[in-house]
Amino acid sequence: xxxxxxxxxxxxxxxxxxxxxxxxxxxxxxxxxxxxxxxxxxxxxxxxxxxxxxxxxxxxxxxxxxxxxxxxxxxxxxxxxxxxxxxxxxxxxxxxxxxxxxxxxxxxxxxxxxxxxxxxxxxxxxxxxxxxxxxxxxxxxxxxxxxxxxxxxxxx
Amino acid sequence: xxxxxxxxxxxxxxxxxxxxxxxxxxxxxxxxxxxxxxxxxxxxxxxxxxxxxxxxxxxxxxxxxxxxxxxxxxxxxxxxxxxxxxxxxxxxxxxxxxxxxxxxxxxxxxxxxxxxxxxxxxxxxxxxxxxxxxxxxxxxxxxxxxxxxxxxxxxxxxxxxxxxxxxxxxxxxxxxxxxxxxxxxxxxxxxxxxxxxxxxxxxxxxxxxxxxxxxxxxxxxxxxxxxxxxxxxxxxxxxxxxxxxxxxxxxxxxxxxxxxxxxxxxxxxxxxxxxxxxxxxxxxxxxxxxxxxxxxxxxxxxxxxxxxxxxxxxxxxxxxxxxxxxxxxxxxxxxxxxxxxxxxxxxxxxxxxxxxxxxxxxxxxxxxxxxxxxxxxxxxxxxxxxx
Ligand SMILES: [Zn+2]
Numbered sequence: 001x002x003x004x005x006x007x008x009x010x011x012x013x014x015x016x017x018x019x020x021x022x023x024x025x026x027x028x029x030x031x032x033x034x035x036x037x038x039x040x041x042x043x044x045x046x047x048x049x050x051x052x053x054x055x056x057x058x059x060x061x062x063x064x065x066x067x068x069x070x071x072x073x074x075x076x077x078x079x080x081x082x083x084x085x086x087x088x089x090x091x092x093x094x095x096x097x098x099x100x101x102x103x104x105x106x107x108x109x110x111x112x113x114x115x116x117x118x119x120x121x122x123x124x125x126x127x128x129x130x131x132x133x134x135x136x137x138x139x140x141x142x143x144x145x146x147x148x149x150x151x152x153x154x155x156x
Numbered sequence: 157x158x159x160x161x162x163x164x165x166x167x168x169x170x171x172x173x174x175x176x177x178x179x180x181x182x183x184x185x186x187x188x189x190x191x192x193x194x195x196x197x198x199x200x201x202x203x204x205x206x207x208x209x210x211x212x213x214x215x216x217x218x219x220x221x222x223x224x225x226x227x228x229x230x231x232x233x234x235x236x237x238x239x240x241x242x243x244x245x246x247x248x249x250x251x252x253x254x255x256x257x258x259x260x261x262x263x264x265x266x267x268x269x270x271x272x273x274x275x276x277x278x279x280x281x282x283x284x285x286x287x288x289x290x291x292x293x294x295x296x297x298x299x300x301x302x303x304x305x306x307x308x309x310x311x312x313x314x315x316x317x318x319x320x321x322x323x324x325x326x327x328x329x330x331x332x333x334x335x336x337x338x339x340x341x342x343x344x345x346x347x348x349x350x351x352x353x354x355x356x357x358x359x360x361x362x363x364x365x366x367x368x369x370x371x372x373x374x375x376x377x378x379x380x381x382x383x384x385x386x387x388x389x390x391x392x393x394x395x396x397x398x399x400x401x402x403x404x405x406x407x408x409x410x411x412x413x414x415x416x417x418x419x420x421x422x423x424x425x426x427x428x429x430x431x432x433x434x435x436x437x438x439x440x441x442x443x444x445x446x447x448x449x450x451x452x453x454x455x456x457x458x459x460x461x462x463x464x465x466x467x468x469x470x471x472x473x474x475x476x477x478x479x480x481x482x483x484x485x486x487x488x489x490x491x492x493x494x495x496x497x498x499x500x501x502x503x504x505x506x507x508x509x510x511x512x513x514x515x516x517x518x519x520x521x522x523x524x525x526x527x528x529x530x531x532x533x534x535x536x537x538x539x540x541x542x543x
Contacts, residue, residue, distance in 0.1 A: 010177065028289075055289050057401075061400070061404075062398075080407055081306050081408070082303060082306060083299060083306055083355050083356075084355045085354050086351075086354060086355070087298070087353040089278040090278065090279040091282075092276075092280070092282050092283050104293045104302075105293070106303060106402075106407065115403040115404075116403060117290060117292070117402060118292070118293060119292075146289070147292065
């Protein structure tokens with residue numbers, strides 16, 4: 001690469017913001033309002049393969065079948081896998097650097113067949129292990145958002 | 157089934173860098189296309205149709221097919237754009253193959269490109285995932301891959317040092333590739349001592365971000381041998397894109413999509429012992445640990461046995477099955493081009509045009525693509541014509 005004596009310029013896209021307004025859908029809304037109003041998790045079961053999805057959605061992709069059967073799941077489960085995020089990166093949701101470190105967890109709630117993604121508390125890193133039992137901690141004030149769950153804590 | 161026997165007859169790529177301020181995206185594409193046409197002694201008039209791909213939200217340019225015409229040479233030609241995440245390049249390649257193999261076109265130009273210097277790659281990758289259920293905790297490619305590595309290491313007892321061996325191999329191989337971005341060797345100690353990004357992945361375990369482009373010409377039987385004296389014939393492809401929510405992934409099962417794709421590909425091509433029957437592989441390994449668990453998924457060895465294969469040098473240059481003579485993704489990662497580079501590099505090996513990175517006597521080569529939500533694409537190329 002040669003600049004041939006020319007100042008090679010870049011142009012910044014500026015401070016423009018374009019916020020999106022995402023539809024949560026019927027199943028997702030029921031899931032989040034159950035957390036908001038009752039501090040409860042619910043899943044949805046595929047009539048064909050029997051898989052219980054958490055978070056719930058309308059269609060089981062592998063079966064291409066609509067789901068309607070609601071199933072209660074616990075606010076406890078185990079760490080299916082996780083990592084501890086340590087590098088600073090730009091959070092596209094806020095436009096700011098995400099506070100690190102944090103525990104990024106895939107939680108298999110009791111009664112579910114898929115993983116729910118959330119924070120796992122990493123105060124004591126030694127306790128954070130694959131297979132560790134975890135429980136949800138809910139926020140006092142809840143707004144129908146995934147952040148109504150504050151995080152999960154290891155209860156082993 | 158393919159109607160037309162199809163081969164790759166020409167390839168071209170840019171000299172990949174972390175930032176190419178001397179060319180905009182269109183000009184970057186032009187550089188790869190021009191080199192590809194030169195490789196095949198073709199002109200743009202020889203090209204019947206164009207497929208192009210990148211991750212459009214990385215650059216924030218949403219009509220890449222039309223916007224890029226000056227670079228792609230698609231002026232007044234049929235052109236389509238495809239985007240499938242990390243697999244974009246392999247999808248571009250598979251589309252090029254489909255367009256020729258179906259009998260629709262005789263000579264198709266396939267282009268993958270990315271100018272990763274133009275945005276924040278981790279933030280951009282994060283917006284490729286579900287806004288409600290994935291994004292709160294997801295932190296781009298590294299985070300998901302770290303979760304996968306953690307599950308593999310715990311279940312099979314592989315270590316961070318085993319994974320580092322993969323990075324050492326790919327970075328060493330990259331010194332033979334004049335186009336690679338990172339061309340400096342690293343040691344196991346260098347990898348182990350590099351900063352922890354996301355447990356158990358460290359800085360030197362992962363791919364860089366790159367400005368670069370790649371172009372490939374697919375041709376029908378009628379033209380293939382006229383353009384190239386030793387074309388790389390496509391003997392099969394397979395694409396497995398099983399799901400879209402990260403929470404549905406089977407973390408400890410060693411890339412199920414790759415297991416499915418390679419199984420299907422080997423059945424199509426009649427391959428029973430991939431380690432013995434395939435001469436070289438160009439794999440989309442975006443981080444070191446993938447070079448362990450994913451080669452198990454490819455059937456090169458049993459579960460948990462990949463570390464031994466690595467330490468024994470089986471996958472090094474001069475080994476039984478060299479992997480990534482180009483230096484792979486850990487040395488160069490221009491995302492929309494990355495998986496097409498794997499196909500292109502596999503073709504280069506079959507054509508015998510690899511220069512210092514050439515593996516001797518390559519008759520059979522496999523290329524893989526990885527992306528999306530743990531998706532896999534595979535392509536098998538041979539020096540002999542399919543039956
Ligand atoms: Zn189902």
